[in-house]
Each structure stands twice: as C-alpha cells, then as structure tokens.
Amino acid sequence: MTSGSGGGDVRDNTFHGPSFIQTGAGSTQHNYLLQPSSRLREPPPAPKVEDWLVDRAEAEQAMAAVCGQEGGAVGITTALEGAGGFGKSTLATVVAASARVRRHFADRVYVFGMGRDVRHRADIAKKVCEAARFITEDTTPFDDPDLAGAHLGRLLDRHPDHRFLLVIDDIWEAEQLAPFLIGGRRCVRLVTTRRPESLPRGARRVRVDAMSEDQARTVLTWELPPLPRETVRGLLAATGRWPLLLRLTNRVIAAQLDAGAEPAMAAHGVLEQLEGKGPAAVDELAPFSHASVLSDVTGVPDSSGVSGLSGVYGRGDPGLGRRLLDDPEQRKRLVRATVEAATGLLPAQGRQRLAELAVFAEDEAVPVPLAAMLWHATSGLGELPARHLCKTLHDLSLLTMDKADGGQLTLHDVIRDYLRHDLGPERVTELHRVLLDAVAATLPPGPRRRAAWWELTDGYLFDHTVDHMMAAGHSGEAETVASDLRWIEARLSRRGPLAPWSDLVRIPAPGARARAQDLARAMHLLEGTQPAHAVRAVLRSRLKPLAAWHDQVTAREHRPGPPALVNAWPPPDLPDPGLRRTLTGHLGEVDAVAIEPGGTWLATGGGHDGSVRLWDSATGRRLATLESPSGRVRAMAIARDGAWLAVGHGDGTVRIWDPATGRNTTTLTGPSRPANAVAIAPDADWLAVGHGDGTVRIWDPATGRNTTTLTGHAGPVVTAEVATNGAWLATTANHDGTVRVWNTATWQCVAAFGRDPWVGSVTIAPDGTWLATTGGTGTVHIWDTESGRVTRTLTDPAGRVVALVIAPDGAWLATTTSNNQRDGTVRIWDPVTGENTARLGCPGWVHTMAVAPDGTWLATGYGDGAVRLWDTGDDRDAPPPTERAGWVNSVAIAPDDTWLATGYVDDENVVRLWDRATGRSIRTLAGHTGRIHALAIAPDGTWLATASADHTVRIWDTRTGRNTVAHTADGGAPYALAIAPDGDWLAVAAHRHIWLHDRATGRTVPVVESPNTLVRALAIAPDGTWLATAGNGDGAVRIWDTATGANTATLTSHRAGWVQAMAFAPNSTWLATTGGDDDHVRVWDRVTGEAVATLNGHSGHVRTVAVHPAGALLATGGDDGTVRIWDAATGRPLTMMRVDGPVHACTWAQDGRHLAVGGMRGAYLYEFRPGT
Secondary structure, three states: OOOOOOOOOOOOOOOOOOOEEEEEEOOEEEEEEOOOOOOEOOOOOOOOOOOOOOOOHHHHHHHHHHHOOOOOOOOEEEEEEOOOOOOHHHHHHHHHHOHHHHHHOOOOEEEEEOOOOOOOHHHHHHHHHHHHHHHEOOOOOOOOHHHHHHHHHHHHHOOOOOOEEEEEEEEOOHHHHHHHHOOOOOEEEEEEEOOHHHOOOOOEEEEOOOOOHHHHHHHHOOOOOOOOHHHHHHHHHHHOOOHHHHHHHHHHHHHHHHOOOOHHHHHHHHHHHHHHHOHHHOOOOOOOOHHHHHHHHHOOOOOOOOOOHHHHHHHHOOOHHHHHHHOHHHHHHHHHHHHHHHHOOOOOOHHHHHHHHHHOOOOOOEEHHHHHHHHHHHHOOOHHHHHHHHHHHHHOOOOEEEOHHHOEEEOOHHHHHHHHHHHOHHHHHHHHHHHHHHHHOOOOEOHHHOEOHHHOOOHHHHHHHHHHHHHOOOHHHHHHHHOOHHHHHHHHHHHOOHHHHHHHHOOOOHHHHHHHHHHHHHHHHOOOOOOOOHHHHHHHHHHOOOOOOHHHHHHHHOOOOOOEEEEOOOOOOOOOOOEEEEEOOOOOOEEEEEEOOOOOEEEEEEOOOOOEEEEEOOOOOEEEEEOOOOOOEEEEEEOOOOOOEEEEEOOOEEEEEEOOOOEEEEEEEOOOOOEEEEEEOOOOOOEEEEEOOOOEEEEEOOOOEEEEEEOOOOOOEEEEEEOOOOOEEEEEEHHHOEEEEEEOOOOOEEEEEOOOOOEEEEEEOOOOOEEEEEEOOOEEEEEEOOOOOEEEEEEOOOOEEEEEEEOOOOOOEEEEEEOOOOOOEEEEEOOOOOOEEEEEEOOOOEEEEEEOOOOOEEEEEEOOOOEEEEEOOOOOOOOOOOOOOOOEEEEEEOOOOOEEEEEEOOOOOOEEEEEOOOOOEEEEEOOOOOOEEEEEEOOOOOEEEEEEOOOEEEEEEOOOOOEEEEEEOOOOOEEEEEEOOOOOEEEEEEOOEEEEEEOOOOOEEEEEEOOOOEEEEEEEOOOOOEEEEEEEOOOEEEEEEOOOOOEEEEEEOOOOOEOOEEEEOOOOOEEEEEOOOOOOEEEEEOOOOOEEEEEOOOOOOEEEEEEOOOOOEEEEEEOOOEEEEEEOOOOOEEEEEEOOOOEEEEEEOOOOOEEEEEEOOEEEEEEEEOOO
16 A cells, blocks of 8 residues: 655646636647646446456455555555466456445446557656546646646545545556556545556555456356366466466367357367366476376276366366466466467458457557458458457457457467467468558559658557567668658657657668667657647657758748748757766756666756656656655666665755655654765665865665765765775765765774865766875866876866766766856866867856766756766767857847847856848847847938846947946946837846837936836837836836836736736737746736736746737747747747747847847757748
C-alpha cells in the first residue's frame, strides 16, 4: 500500500472575452469553459463478469485490500502481478464488479486501461485527462502527465465525502502509474501489471498464479456436459491449470460438441492432442511409457484408454504441473499443444490466417480492416469472410475482438510468441513485406512514385510503419520515410517529438543517426505549442539552417498552411553539434547534477523549486520528479549500485531517495546551514556531507545516524569527493584556501594543502594519484596526492572556473567558467600537457557539471533551468557564435523597414545596426558604459535614442554613428524612452520621473512624477497629446496630459503590482500590458479603463508586447522562450515560435510582415505568414 501526495497548483487558462478558450494539447484543439467543473458524474455501471469466471482466493485478498482503508488521507495502491495469461485483468474486473466493493465505494469504481502502447508523456497525460473527464465533468486538457495527475488529484480531493476506486489495468512502466498516485486522499488504486518493479514501494501485492484444481476444473468444464474424471484430470495437468489455456481448451471442446461430437470422445481427443505435443512428449520429463506410469500409480493395467499423462500430473506428482509452468520451455510446449487443438477446428487455411496475425506488433490493438487487408494480400480473402473468421477466432478464445472503431483485434502475447516461432523468421519477414505492399497500394503516390506514407490515418500503422519496414529488410526505405519532413511533421503533430526521433534512431545508418541527432537537439523546443500546428513552424525554424534539411524545409514553407512565423534570418541560437539534447523543466537554476553509474539515467537538482528530476539519458524523457519541502538543492550523489541517491538542501537536511519508487526513504538532519556537498562511499556504507558551518558530517545511510563530525575548515564546505578506492576523502571550503584530505578508516586529517587564498572545487583522478582544484580566478591546479605538490596549472581565459570534472579514465579534464558575458563554454584539457584540446557549450551561466561513467558525454546545469548533455568524443572546437548572438534587451525597426537596431546587455554595451534584407551588420554604436535599457528610432530614421544603465540618454546619428548626451539622470538610470510622432521631442523615464527632451533646443525638463517606484514602460499617443506610464509599485497604467502633466486616467492593471511592457493600438482606443507574476497579457479599453480581455499561454514572465501596424494582431514574448501572435479582436492564438532562451523585446516592421525579436541568445527576424 502506498500513499499519493498532492501536486502543486496548475495555472488555469482563461480568456476573458469569449465564453471559452482554445488550447492545443498534442495534436488536438480543445474548447473548454472558463471554470472547469469538478462536479461528479453518475457512477458507471458495474463491469460485466463472464459466467465462466470462478471465485478465487486472490479476488478475496484484493477485495479486502481495497476495502480495508476506511477513509483518511492515505491512498492505497493494490497490485496484481503474474506471468502473461494468468488472469490479472480478469481478477481486477471481478473486484470492480463485486457487490462488497461497490457498496464500500458507493459505486464510484472506475476502470481504465493503459497498455504497453501508451509510451509518450502526452499519451499518458491524455489517459489521465480521460480519467478526470470520466469521473467528473472537467475537460481541462494537459500534455504533461504530472500536471494532469495533480489536477485529477485535486478534483478527487474536492469530494472528501466520497471514496473512489480507480482500477488501472495493464501498467508496464512506473511513469504510466505515477500521475494516478498524486492526491486523492480517499482514492484507492487497484493496479494490474506483470512488472512488479513498476509498482510503488509498499504496495500490497496479490500474486496471481495457476488456479487450484477445483477452480481450474470449473473453468475447463464450464457449460460442458459431464466428462470422464480421468480425462478431466489429464486435461488439467496438460494445461498446467493455466487460465489462458484452460479457457482455450474449453472453447475447443465446446466447438466439437456444437458439431455433434460425443462429449467423452471430444474431450479425450483434445487430451490426446495435448499429450502428443505438450510436455509429456519431452523425453527428459517422461522417459517411460504412459501405460507403465499409470499402472505404477494405480496398481492396475492402463485399460481406460486415457493416456498416462493424467496419472503423472494428477495422482503421481501434483507438483509436476507447477514445475512445468516454472520452465519457460515447457510453457511453450503447453501453449503449442493447446493452440493446435483449437486451430484444428478452424476452416480451411484458418490456422494459416491466424498465424499471419503474428506479424503485427506485440500488445497492440490491430484494426480488423488492416487484418483483412493482409489476408486479402496473402490469400484473396474478402473483408466479410475475414470478419467472420475473426469472430470464429474470438469464439475459440484465440484472440479478443472489440467492436469499437470498426473492430479491433488483440492477440495475447503468449499466443503471438508461439505463432511467430511456428512461422519462422523467413516467413515473418515475407509477411512484413506483403503487409507494406498492401498498405502502400492504398496510399496516394508521393515523389518518385513512392507511397505517401505521411498520409496514413490508421493509428496502428502510423506508429509501426518504420518497424515493419525494418523487419521487412527495407532499411533504405525506412530511412527515406523517417527522414521525410512530411512524415516527421505528421508524427510530431500526432505523437510528440519523441516519435520521429525514435523512428530515426532505430535505423542503423549514419544519415539516419545524424538526422536523429538534429531532432534531439531541438526536441526541448517542440513540446506543448499553442496552437498545436505551430510546432511545425518551430521545427522548421531549427532545421532550415542545416544543409541536410534546407531544401525540404524551403519546399514545405512555400505550401499553403496555417499562420506561421518563418525565419527571415537564421536563428542566432543554433546548437553546437556536440550537443546531444537539452532537458528543461526546472523553475530555477540547476545547481546539482549526478549521473547513475550505469549511465542510463541522471538526476538534476533545481534552485527555486527545490525539486530533483530523474531523466532517461538516451531519450531525454523525464522519469520522475522528487519533491521536497527542504528548499534549494545544493548537492547530490548517487550510490555506486544506483539503488539510492542523496540530496543536500539549503536547510541543511540531506534526503535519501529510492529512484525506483520515488520515495524519500531517509532524512538526515544536520546543522541548519546548507548541505553544500555530498559524497557516497564506494561500498555505500557511509556518506559525507559538507555544511555551511565548516563541518563535514559522516552518516550511516542504513541507520540515519551521524557517526563522525570532521572539523578544521575555516569557512563553508563547498565540495567533497571520495577516492575511487574509498580510502580517503577530499574536501574544500572556499575562503580558507585549503584542500583537506581525510583518512576514511580513522577520519583523521592526513593532509592539507592549497595555493590560492580561495579554493572552489576538487575532483580526484580515478587512480587516486592526482587531483585537481579550482582557484578564485581562471586557474586549475593539478596536485600530486603523494607529495602534495602542484605539477601543472591550467588557465581558463574566460574567467573563474566554477565546475570541474575528470574523465573516468583520467585522460582529460573539463572546466567551465562564470563571467558577465555568460560564456558557458566547456573546455577539455589534457592534464599531462596542459593543452586545451576541445571546446563545446553555449552561452549561459553554468552552475554544475558531471561526466558519464564511460566518458563519452557530460551534463551541464545552467542558470536558466536547463540541463544540456554534450558529446566529448571528438577533439574539436565549438563553432564561433554568430554575429547576432548576445543578450539583446531592446530592438527597433527603421520606419522604411530597411534596417533595424538592437541594444545589448553585455560587457560591450553597444547598439548594432543590421540590414534587414541580408542580416549583415551595418554599424556598431559604442559609447555607453552600462547596459542598454531601451532604444527608439526617430520617425525619419536619421537618428535614434538610447537609454543606458550609465544614467545617460544618447542621441545617435544613424549615418555617421556620432552621438551626443541628451540627458543625464541623477535620480536613477533611465529604463524607458519614446519619441514623439513628429520627432520633435522624446520622453525619458528615469526612476519615477518622466522628462521631456526638446530636440531643437536640447533642453530636458521634468513633467511628471509617477507614483510608481520605477517606471518600466512608456508610450506616446499618435497625436502626441498624452503619454502613458507603468512600472513597479501598484501595477497601474497612468495616462498623462503632455501639456499640463495632469494624470487624466488610471487603469488598474496586474495584480502582482508591476507592469513590464505596454503597447497601444494605432488608433489609441485600446492598449495591451504585460507584467506581474500571472504570466498574462491584458487588453484594456483606454476610454473606459476596463480590462476587456486576458490572453493566456505563456508559462513565465511576459517581457514584451507589440501591436501590429494595422492593429489586428498582438505579438508577445517572455521568459518561456516563446514569441506568440494573437488575434487582437478575439484573443485567439494564431501561431508561436520558441527559441532557446528568454525573449526580452519584439517589434513589428511597418510592412506588417516582419517581426524583430531580441532575447538572451541574440537577435531574430521572422516573417509572419497569415495562412490560407
């Protein structure tokens, strides 16, 4: 039994205008009411229980378990486990239909199926949303299963007077189950699975195995006339009392009786078939004649006409059947015998048609029309007789047929395995080819007379076409299809970014692998677009600059389609080819990364949210999120066997987690100072924790006892690392400038050495003969551990080294630095020669780094919440940043649209001018000594104005680059400026004051003092008679008369108390504002001061808003890295673009077709295509 924990708040998505909103979830557009209903629906009727089912003790155990908790805040998860065909799902149905269970839960019993095919996170989320919709009237869509599960849990918790039972059938992976375990304090979960490891720790387990003899007899003889006792016992033994085979045998005998056979003879004939091909035919298990065995057991000659198999199993050794089931080979023989008994009753060629179904994927529902298509290709069978054959196969329990969606067939994997073995590899390969040819004939032709596979509508084929091509030996065709942008976009839209990547990565060809890597590098940008079709625009934006994709993308962009932003310039943030993938999801900086010793998963620790996330290192899929109330994650380590991990937090606690179950098994409470460093002994007998009070505490992880406390450092301990052999531990504390080495047997300090007054990280070579430390500058010292001498010093030119790792073989070490330019470069060094052999990375602040156990890749954690995985295999340098890279904080386009200007937040503090058509740099305007806060271009384009952190406003001649200081703000740096429509004056916002600068006289006078503590946004009316201001403080927008300075109107704005940006419609009747912590964009009527609409979609602070020159569109951008285009009249999202970093500025060109964007990764220019 396990408890479910509640989830965090999920932001509601509302547009205050129309009565509903539309959001994209996967490839589906959803409409839903502003206030989703949590009202409960009428409970569903009890599931049907087949008459032939028998009472089993396991059902009683399960009923007792689910009814054993009479409320309270603990959720119970009961699990049924067992090998395939033993009746787990059937048993769960019996529990769900039980009168006792239904009374206990007042009929609120809900059954949901999962299955192996529900793999993608969006698919899991869809299942959870279906559950919420089935139980309540809520229809809120989610494409993140954690958010969907948290929402479902909250809906259940709104009904504390009700108990709920969720029956979740056929779970294959823990992540399928995890969302259902969140919240729901009075909700019990009954789970069926054949994989016990997918269950949460502590789940009460009901084991389903072979039936008892009485139970098995009931199933075997259901609705059959009396049969000879010895025949029945022989059949029970021959089937091993395996429910799947018992039911098959029953159906075979029933079919014989329907054809007029005499009961005893029919049953005996089936038994003979089972004997001839079942385990009794194996010499090593039956090296004697059946007659002699029966004679030995009964004492009389075998004159019954019944084989001695019944004696062997029934009387001689009742445990032998059990032992046969334990042997996989013998189970196969049981299946063969039973299936052949059933297929003997099929019409001519019926057995061959059944076997052909084994070509389809395991555990997948196959559409009946698709099966009929295959049979027509192999034998000319039409759809009507094909459906009749499917019904016959269903009646014989050889498969299950569901009438839904035109008919779906499911072949039990036990039977499928047998049929595939019987067909043999060559015939299976041939069937894959036949199936593909049959399907291709139904598709429209594509280029070069190939089938247009991207036009597939059948869900099964859409998911498995590439698999069938590979299995058919058509790897070349598989690569062609999987590399086709039309196929990729279709897969992406319907199945998410993992699907097209999975298609390519399974093809063993260099081209496919390279294209898969291209998709992997962009995968984090392809989740959750709104509207859903915008994901295609994001994909094209990332692929078009790459030579392998350029022609395909160009061709696709010239076809009619929905509204889209397309690259006018190549993006400045294209990834280093050494990047494997980017993991996103943390709400703050990533301060800790640890990689599991096998390299299959990694753990990352976030700053603001205090969570730890586990990721699949191959796919980038998030496996789990470990939530803790202990605050910021400071350090992390994983035990050498991967069975547990320790996480150090800002409150001084260290939490030990089981990564398999996601449970916090132990909490170690030390001093209240942060736990900055964690190291685990190689044998996991102890762990060391370095604290902010200068101590290192040694803990026994099994007992949770603090066994030793090490003292000696004069400042906060920041790193701890244990030698590979576990014999010694090295620790550092920034300010005391020393590395201390501790003997782990005595816990005595055996060495202390240092070179700089400040020592940061320490890391130990695998052989323990040397270690490396970082200093307060860009130095790394390599020390001989025996002599304590520095043998080499490396100097990183980029700044202070903040993270350091050594390759598992000691052949190289990697460093990364911190500086104001967000260098983000990882440098690879040869520790012997001191040579910098390679560079990789991307702009940003790197906080932490870890290397994989095989040394082929490393992970870096960034200040923006991202984790990036890098290849280390090639000795190469990262490509130089593009000319337009850098942190762009402001952007403006010239009135004639021929050039644009960008203002930078970096050490250079410059404004750059760019040719719009070519993207080439025209001029760099240098002179400010602080970052550029704002810029604006004059109406005639001959000059522009800039506001800087150096407290000055400068006027620049755009032709010569010369500048003059127009104003120096004494009370605070100017944050905003705007130029009057006639160009005669400009307004400057500095701190809370608004100044007007007259261009003709050069005089600057104060006109307004705003109640805002800081004015961030400023706009001037088209006729220049008023201006608007907004900023920190009360979140209001104020309208001021420029002649008198009077405050003529105040619009109450964002509830969080500040406004980041605003923009007016061309006719000044309405304006849009962004700001606060609600991630919304609000639209206001300027005359009435009323908010007329709220636009939702951003998942972080919205930093910029721009109104289209015609007033019909809004563009917004924010910290979530998205640029969104909205219909200003309806608030409907038209399209969006996602880039690899926060967006800080955007503006429309006068032609209304181009949008310039500035962000942390550089300057972007897009063409907006309104769609057709």
